[in-house]
Amino acid sequence: MFEGKTILTGVKPTGTPHLGNYLGAIKPAVALGNNALEQGGKHYMFIADYHAINAEKNPEVLNAKTKEIACIYLASGLNPEKSFFFRQSDIPEIPEITTILYAYTPKGFMNKAHAYKAAVDKNREAGKPDDDGINMGLYTYPTLMAADILAYDSDIVPVGKDQVQHVEIARDIAGAINAHYNKELLKLPTYYFDDNVAVVPGVDGRKMSKSYGNVIPLFEDDKSIKKAIFSIKTDSRPMEEPKNPDEILVYEIYKSIATPEQLKEMGDGLRQGKLGYGHIKNMLLDAVIAEIKEAREKYNYYMANFNEVEDMLQKGAEKARPAAQATLKRLKDAVFSR
Numbered sequence: 001m002f003e004g005k006t007i008l009t010g011v012k013p014t015g016t017p018h019l020g021n022y023l024g025a026i027k028p029a030v031a032l033g034n035n036a037l038e039q040g041g042k043h044y045m046f047i048a049d050y051h052a053i054n055a056e057k058n059p060e061v062l063n064a065k066t067k068e069i070a071c072i073y074l075a076s077g078l079n080p081e082k083s084f085f086f087r088q089s090d091i092p093e094i095p096e097i098t099t100i101l102y103a104y105t106p107k108g109f110m111n112k113a114h115a116y117k118a119a120v121d122k123n124r125e126a127g128k129p130d131d132d133g134i135n136m137g138l139y140t141y142p143t144l145m146a147a148d149i150l151a152y153d154s155d156i157v158p159v160g161k162d163q164v165q166h167v168e169i170a171r172d173i174a175g176a177i178n179a180h181y182n183k184e185l186l187k188l189p190t191y192y193f194d195d196n197v198a199v200v201p202g203v204d205g206r207k208m209s210k211s212y213g214n215v216i217p218l219f220e221d222d223k224s225i226k227k228a229i230f231s232i233k234t235d236s237r238p239m240e241e242p243k244n245p246d247e248i249l250v251y252e253i254y255k256s257i258a259t260p261e262q263l264k265e266m267g268d269g270l271r272q273g274k275l276g277y278g279h280i281k282n283m284l285l286d287a288v289i290a291e292i293k294e295a296r297e298k299y300n301y302y303m304a305n306f307n308e309v310e311d312m313l314q315k316g317a318e319k320a321r322p323a324a325q326a327t328l329k330r331l332k333d334a335v336f337s338r
C-alpha cells in the first residue's frame with residue numbers, strides 16, 4: 001500500500017508518553033519506518049520542536065522533552081538507518097519555505113484551524129477576549145506544518161484524527177502554488193488515518209490521556225505500572241459470578257496488548273467465573289511489562305548516553321536536508337524567476 005511512497009511522521013515533544021501513545025502512535029510509526037525501505041519508499045521522522053515553542057517557553061523543559069521523545073522512539077525500535085530521524089529546528093530551510101507558503105495561505109484557513117479554534121473556545125468559556133494568550137506561532141501553526149510536509153516531497157502523512165485538517169491545508173497550499181506557477185513545484189500529500197490502531201482506554205474507562213489523569217505509564221518502574229493497573233475500575237461482584245468480558249475494563253485494555261490466545265484465556269476465565277479482578281490485573285501487568293521490558297532498558301541507556309542520540313539526530317538532519325534544500329530552490333526559482 002505504501003510501495004515507493006515517502007512517508008512523513010512529525011511528533012511534538014509534549015510531555016511523557018503513556019501506554020496509549022505507545023500502542024496507538026509510537027509503535028505504528030516505528031513499524032512504518034521499518035517497512036518503508038523494503039517497500040522502495042522513504043520514511044522521515046522528525047521532532048517538531050519549532051511547533052513546541054508556541055506552548056513551552058522554558059528552554060530546559062523543552063530540551064528535556066525533546067531528549068525524552070527522541071529516546072522513546074529509538075528505544076521503541078526506530079532505526080536511524082531506515083528512517084531519516086532528526087529535529088525540525090536543524091533544518092533551516094523549513095522556516096524559509098514557511099515564509100513563501102505564507103503568501104499562499106489564506107488567513108481564513110488559519111481562523112478555522114482546529115488548534116487555534118480550540119484555544120479561542122477555551123478563552124470564551126473563561127470569559128476572556130478571543131485571542132487572549134494566543135501567539136502567532138499557534139495561529140499560523142498549519143503553515144509551518146505544511147512546510148514540514150512539503151519540504152520532503154511527502155506522499156503520505158500518517159496522522160491522528162485531529163491532524164487530518166492540517167494535512168488538507170498543506171495539500172491546498174501546495175495546489176494553489178502549483179496552479180499559480182503552472183508547474184508541479186510541490187508534491188500533493190495525502191493523510192493516512194489508520195482505523196485499526198488501538199485506542200487504549202485509561203484506568204477510568206475514558207480514552208487514555210494525560211489530561212484525564214488516567215494513564216498507565218510507559219517506561220517507569222514495575223511498581224508505578226502496577227499501581228496504575230491496580231487502580232483500574234472494577235466492581236464488587238465475586239469471582240465465581242460469570243461475567244461478560246466486554247463489560248470489563250481490564251479486559252478492554254488487555255485487548256490492545258494481548259495475543260489472541262492470551263485474550264481468550266482471560267475471556268474464558270471471566271465467563272466461567274474462574275478469574276477474579278486480582279488475577280486479570282496481574283495478567284495485564286505481566287503483558288505490559290513483557291511488552292515494554294526491552295524498550296525500557298534501551299530507553300534508560302539512551303537517556304544516560306544522549307551524546308549517541310545527538311549524533312544520530314545530527315546525521316539524520318544532514319541526510320534529510322538535501323530534499324528540503326531542493327524544494328526551497330524550486331520555490332525560489334519560480335517565485336523570483338531566478
Ligand code: TRP
Pocket residue numbers: 008009010011012048051144145148149157163
Ligand atoms: N502537529 C503535529 C502534532 O501535533 C506535529 C507535526 C508538526 C506534524 N509537523 C508535522 C505531523 C508534519 C505530521 C507532519 O502531532
